[in-house]
Amino acid sequence: MMDLAGWEEEQHTRIKLDGTWEFYWNRLLTPEDFRRTAQDQSRLPAPAYMAVPSTWNGKVIDNQPLSAYDYATYRMVLKNLPADGVYAIKKTNIRFSSTVYANGQKLFADGTPAEAAANYRAGNLPQIGFFSAEQGDVEIIVQVANYDYINAGIPVSPYFGGQAAMMDFQQKTMTQEFSTFAILSALSLIFIICFLTAAYYQRKDFTLLIFAAVCAIIAVYNGLIGERPCICTSLGHLLRCCTK
Known part of the structure; x- marks a missing residue:
């Protein structure tokens, strides 16, 4: 969670989405999964947590070291967005395929994250996506899968900001x-x-x-x-x- 209550967009046009994200290992979750979970808490396990930017390989969850060649979902909620508007999320490097959602809207996909290597397609180019948001909270979900590279995760900070400033x-x-x-x-x-x-x-x-x-x-x-x-x-x- 990141609190934007004190964010002054005129002075800080872009925000690094660095911090501790919810992390769901071996799950490719969508906004709909979290909406259902809000009604039925038993649908999803309690999240682990992962620092961004970082790679997940070598990290330990439930006493098990994580492999680079697998898949996961990251989630962060930006609290107290100060104003309505059109905003953007920018990713530079997510290894080695990803799909990004904001407030239930799919912003972009780079490659094809999948639970099996046969259905996976690599993709890792800088991308930016835009969405409308009202004052309040913004939910960001990032699906990540990797079956190619020696490390995986979000090793470079993603960014959030207003549409004009980001462009x-x-x-x-x-x-x-x-x-x-x-x-x-x-x-x-x-x-x-x-x-x-x-x-x-x-x-x-x-x-x-x-x-x-x-x-x-x-x-x-x-x-x-x-x-x-x-x-x-x-x-x-x-x-x-x-x-x-």
């Missing part, structure tokens, strides 16, 4: 990260051209290739973290090609 931050971050990727890629290309030009005049300088490699490695690294502009741009191009 503005998203666009600025994407622009900054893509610009960094583009500049480093261009520098790498320039160093390669300089090396080839020098080689043409029989004055090879292999330090130029080293600089090119360093810029390329840093560009790829920056393109694969944060908003991951390298992956998102490639997927967008692929989808456009497939729909032509």
